[in-house]
Structure formats: structure tokens, C-alpha cells
Amino acid sequence: MGWDKDGRYYTRSRRENGRVVREYIGGGVLGELAAQMDAITRDKRDTDREGNRIFRQEIETLDASVAELNELADLLVAAALLAAGFRQHNRGNWRKRRGNDQAD
Amino acid sequence: MATTKPTELAIPTTTDGIRALLQRAAKGDTATLPAIRKVLENPVNIELFGGNLAACAQQSFVKALSGEDLSVHEAIKAKLAVMRKELQGENPTPVEVLLVERIVACWLQVQDADIRAGQATEPTFKQADFNQRRMDATNRRYLAALKALALVRKLAVPVFQLNVARKQVNVVTTNPA
Numbered sequence: 300m301g302w303d304k305d306g307r308y309y310t311r312s313r314r315e316n317g318r319v320v321r322e323y324i325g326g327g328v329l330g331e332l333a334a335q336m337d338a339i340t341r342d343k344r345d346t347d348r349e350g351n352r353i354f355r356q357e358i359e360t361l362d363a364s365v366a367e368l369n370e371l372a373d374l375l376v377a378a379a380l381l382a383a384g385f386r387q388h389n390r391g392n393w394r395k396r397r398g399n400d401q402a403d
Numbered sequence: 404m405a406t407t408k409p410t411e412l413a414i415p416t417t418t419d420g421i422r423a424l425l426q427r428a429a430k431g432d433t434a435t436l437p438a439i440r441k442v443l444e445n446p447v448n449i450e451l452f453g454g455n456l457a458a459c460a461q462q463s464f465v466k467a468l469s470g471e472d473l474s475v476h477e478a479i480k481a482k483l484a485v486m487r488k489e490l491q492g493e494n495p496t497p498v499e500v501l502l503v504e505r506i507v508a509c510w511l512q513v514q515d516a517d518i519r520a521g522q523a524t525e526p527t528f529k530q531a532d533f534n535q536r537r538m539d540a541t542n543r544r545y546l547a548a549l550k551a552l553a554l555v556r557k558l559a560v561p562v563f564q565l566n567v568a569r570k571q572v573n574v575v576t577t578n579p580a
Binding site: 351355357358360361362364365367368369371372373374375376377378379380381382383385393 | 457505
């Protein structure tokens with residue numbers, strides 16, 4: 300999108316069936332209007348993108364603390380169960396260790 | 404034949420030290436078990452290990468959910484207090500206290516995900532997908548947190564010396580398994 304080399308025509312480029320097609324809008328007032336409309340659209344898109352980035356970043360910060368808490372809590376549960384004489388069977392159920400298997 | 408008693412591991416006093424010890428135990432290092440038991444007996448260690456983190460996580464979510472509205476802020480805190488009381492029950496062990504705090508944090512996360520998804524105005528497909536996946540993931544983690552507490556209660560992990568006021572109460576639990 301932009302003015303051509305001589306600044307006489309405003310053009311828009313778009314992709315059609317994998318090829319770039321340049322559309323000539325025109326010069327003068329028509330070209331100015333099209334350029335302004337495109338600038339507004341571009342600004343809106345940039346603002347949306349930035350808003351989305353901030354939104355995601357805020358969520359990531361919030362979720363990170365819970366993720367760490369989850370990790371610690373899982374570790375604690377595993378350690379508590381091991382200390383109480385259980386073992387995890389194939390990453391699934393916790394089972395009581397048999398006599399010889401007990402670690403004290 | 405003379406036998407030598409294996410040297411006992413030192414009890415860690417820092418969060419990283421406790422984490423390293425628990426990681427060794429989780430990998431099956433049975434030499435850590437005596438030290439683990441000692442760590443778990445002391446509520447201060449559990450508080451040091453995850454208490455602060457749980458409080459920070461909860462505060463962040465309460466702030467995000469309530470914004471500047473103090474009445475909403477207080478209402479959420481009151482709801483969390485009720486939840487805590489219901490989940491902890493009578494004489495919770497230090498491990499149970501931390502697991503309850505984690506459940507509370509996960510519940511807040513679920514609410515946050517639901518509200519953000521509900522409030523999104525004209526979301527793009529990508530945004531809607533992100534919100535949906537976050538709702539699913541937070542809900543899954545919340546259920547996993549509840550399951551962990553139920554597991555610890557079911558197997559009645561006996562770790563527990565409670566200091567109620569100035570009186571020491573030793574709680575003896577039985578393992579049904």
C-alpha cells in the first residue's frame with residue numbers, strides 16, 4: 300500500500316491465489332482518502348495486536364505463579380506419600396510398599 | 404561384622420533446599436526419607452516452601468478480578484475464607500493447609516479464565532480458542548488439586564504434630580491402605 304514512485308497514484312497490494320496483485324486507486328482527493336482510510340485500518344490493527352499482547356502477558360504473569368505452586372504442591376504430595384511408605388505405580392496409583400520394600 | 408549407620412541428611416532450611424530434597428525423594432531416593440519426614444513435621448517448613456507463593460498467587464488474582472472495586476475485593480476474600488474453612492476442616496496437617504491454599508488459588512484462576520472469556524467482545528477465532536483452552540486447562544488443574552487433597556486425606560499421611568495454642572497435640576492417624 301502506498302503512493303507510486305511519482306506520487307501520482309495511490310495503490311493497494313493484495314494477495315490473490317498466491318500472487319501479489321496491485322490495485323490502482325487513483326490520485327488527488329480519492330488517493331488521499333484511500334490513504335487515510337488505510338492508515339486508520341493499520342492503526343486499529345496495530346492497537347488490537349498490542350492490546351492482545353498485553354492481555355496475554357498479563358495472563359501469563361498471573362498463571363506463572365499458580366503453575367509454580369502446582370509444581371511445588373505436587374512435589375510435596377509425592378514426598379509426603381513416599382515418606383508415609385507409599386510408592387507410585389507406573390505414574391498412576393499410590394500403593395503401600397510391601398514389608399521388605401519399606402525404607403526407613 | 405561392624406556396621407556403620409548411614410549418615411543422615413541435613414534438614415534444609417531454604418525453599419530451594421527443600422525443593423531439591425523433595426525432588427530427590429520424588430525420584431525414588433530412599434535415603435532422603437528421614438529428612439523428608441522431619442521437613443514435613445514442621446509447619447514452618449511447609450509455609451516457607453509454598454505458603455508465600457500461594458498467598459502471592461491469590462493476591463494477584465483477587466486484584467485482577469476486583470480491579471479498583473473494594474467491595475468486590477472484600478467479597479472475594481470472604482468467599483475464599485469460607486472455602487478455606489470448608490476444605491481444611493478440623494486440625495488440618497501442614498501439608499493439607501498448603502494443598503487447600505493451592506485449591507483456592509486454582510479456583511481463582513478458573514474464575515479469572517471464565518470471566519475473561521465471557522467478557523471478550525467480538526473475539527477473533529484465535530482469541531476465542533486461546534480463552535477456551537485456558538478455561539479447559541485451569542479447570543483441569545483445579546480438579547487435579549482437589550484430587551491431590553483427597554488422596555492425601557485418603558491415605559492419611561501421618562506427619563503430624565500440631566501446636567494448638569500452647570498445647571501440643573499429637574495426632575495419630577491410621578492408614579487404611
